[in-house]
Amino acid sequence: MDTLIEKTKEKKVFLETFGCQSNVLESDHVTGLLLKNHFSMTPNAEEADVILFNTCSIREHAEHKVFSRLGQLGDWKREKEGRVIGVMGCMATSYKDQLLERAPFLDMVVGPDQYLKVPQVIREAAGTGVSQVLADFDPVYFPENDPNRLAQPHKAFIEIMKECDKFCTFCVVPFTRGREISRPAESILGEVTSIAQAGVKEVMLLGQNVNSYGLGLRSKGQGASFAELLRQVGQIKGIERVRFMTSHPLDMPDDLIEVMATVPAVCNSIHLPVQCGSDKVLKRMNRKYSVAHYLEQVRKLRASIKDLFITTDLIVGFPGEEEKDFQGTLDLLDEVRYDAVYSFKYSPRLGTPAARMLDHVSEEVQDERLARLNEKAWKQASEACESRVGKVEEVLVDGPADKTPDAYYGKSCQNRTVVFPGKGYKAGDVVRVKIESHKVANLYGTIEK
Numbered sequence: 001m002d003t004l005i006e007k008t009k010e011k012k013v014f015l016e017t018f019g020c021q022s023n024v025l026e027s028d029h030v031t032g033l034l035l036k037n038h039f040s041m042t043p044n045a046e047e048a049d050v051i052l053f054n055t056c057s058i059r060e061h062a063e064h065k066v067f068s069r070l071g072q073l074g075d076w077k078r079e080k081e082g083r084v085i086g087v088m089g090c091m092a093t094s095y096k097d098q099l100l101e102r103a104p105f106l107d108m109v110v111g112p113d114q115y116l117k118v119p120q121v122i123r124e125a126a127g128t129g130v131s132q133v134l135a136d137f138d139p140v141y142f143p144e145n146d147p148n149r150l151a152q153p154h155k156a157f158i159e160i161m162k163e164c165d166k167f168c169t170f171c172v173v174p175f176t177r178g179r180e181i182s183r184p185a186e187s188i189l190g191e192v193t194s195i196a197q198a199g200v201k202e203v204m205l206l207g208q209n210v211n212s213y214g215l216g217l218r219s220k221g222q223g224a225s226f227a228e229l230l231r232q233v234g235q236i237k238g239i240e241r242v243r244f245m246t247s248h249p250l251d252m253p254d255d256l257i258e259v260m261a262t263v264p265a266v267c268n269s270i271h272l273p274v275q276c277g278s279d280k281v282l283k284r285m286n287r288k289y290s291v292a293h294y295l296e297q298v299r300k301l302r303a304s305i306k307d308l309f310i311t312t313d314l315i316v317g318f319p320g321e322e323e324k325d326f327q328g329t330l331d332l333l334d335e336v337r338y339d340a341v342y343s344f345k346y347s348p349r350l351g352t353p354a355a356r357m358l359d360h361v362s363e364e365v366q367d368e369r370l371a372r373l374n375e376k377a378w379k380q381a382s383e384a385c386e387s388r389v390g391k392v393e394e395v396l397v398d399g400p401a402d403k404t405p406d407a408y409y410g411k412s413c414q415n416r417t418v419v420f421p422g423k424g425y426k427a428g429d430v431v432r433v434k435i436e437s438h439k440v441a442n443l444y445g446t447i448e449k
């Protein structure tokens with residue numbers, strides 16, 4: 001065994017993930033790589049030899065957290081020789097110089113496309129005191145689930161495309177992650193087939209904008225449209241549920257709606273971020289659709305798909321948002337009646353066009369609008385849950401419920417959490433549960449015999 005491997009053998013790595021599901025998937029993949037390379041993982045930062053942050057730049061809040069966590073680590077690093085601190089993910093591209101200025105003890109800054117090199121860079125960094133920065137774009141690699149080492153036995157995330165070419169004016173993704181690229185369909189179908197053989201029943205196809213799968217300039221020639229890919233994944237033996245995220249409302253072709261409506265494994269849920277309910281603000285956001293277009297997509301989806309579960313992202317306080325624009329967002333909520341809303345205060349991001357807009361909305365107004373938005377969204381989500389009471393849901397079991405003894409939880413086809421009493425179930429079982437009540441967004445019921 002080579003001496004570098006020998007040296008890292010007892011090294012324990014603590015890896016903390018910030019941000020979206022793609023980062024969770026990447027962290028999971030890096031964990032697999034580290035284990036393969038003779039590192040071990042620890043959930044305790046205190047007992048680690050290596051601390052890694054997989055970071056997100058989408059909003060300022062997540063970045064602040066990382067800067068403040070790094071600020072606390074200078075002493076930790078000096079206390080013992082050979083300790084390593086690294087930053088991976090979006091902040092590695094957007095702040096590569098500032099990171100080393102603010103935390104000169106940082107050993108490694110590894111951008112999103114370079115994480116395959118993490119084990120090697122840790123080895124090289126251990127004890128040398130030389131910082132390495134690897135932040136070039138090189139998006140040819142997609143993380144794959146190892147059928148012999150699945151994070152969950154019954155569910156998996158599959159990255160089908162990376163990055164985004166939409167250039168919404170508030171969003172940093174096109175700058176931190178580079179141009180959109182899709183993964184070849186054969187590779188996706190091969191991965192899903194092999195994890196289905198290993199027992200996975202549900203897959204979530206992931207990408208910044210899955211609807212434009214195969215359409216980006218850099219993706220030409222790999223064949224399938226997203227609708228076709230979804231159909232093929234839904235036909236793989238053993239796969240009972242297929243979900244996907246995220247869809248841009250501009251690219252909702254009719255064949256996608258048809259696949260959702262007709263392929264039994266494709267779930268009746270969609271995340272369709274609208275961002276705002278005012279045409280003026282949508283234009284300034286460069287979303288390239290109108291409120292009327294969005295509502296027409298929702299109408300078509302609802303007309304074809306029974307019991308559609310629909311969720312969205314909304315930004316309040318975008319520059320230039322006036323009270324009447326915000327009222328448009330509240331009206332849109334009344335029109336669509338979402339099952340869940342993910343709401344964010346606008347956060348200016350370095351290098352994005354919106355950050356240069358001058359008509360900022362004050363923090364107080366942002367807070368007040370966010371509170372009004374959330375109140376309405378919660379009420380509607382709760383009413384949507386109420387409407388499930390008395391119905392029978394097919395539930396894919398995730399495991400024992402945390403807070404309720406002798407009970408299990410899982411997800412309905414719509415993707416609602418369902419809790420039910422019982423004994424002896426395991427992750428991946430499918431049960432039918434009659435819903436009797438709901439608390440916040442969770443449904444409670446008993447097994448239907």
Ligand code: 5AD
Pocket residue numbers: 058059170171172273275313314315344345346347348349
């Ligand atoms: N400020 C606030 N929210 C943002 N999002 C993206 N960029 C910003 C920003 N600068 C939100 C959008 C997007 C979700 C992933 O994050 O709503 O859909």
Ligand code: SF4
Pocket residue numbers: 164165166167168171172173174208209248
């Ligand atoms: Fe960002 Fe817009 Fe692309 Fe979503 S669609 S990742 S918000 S640029």
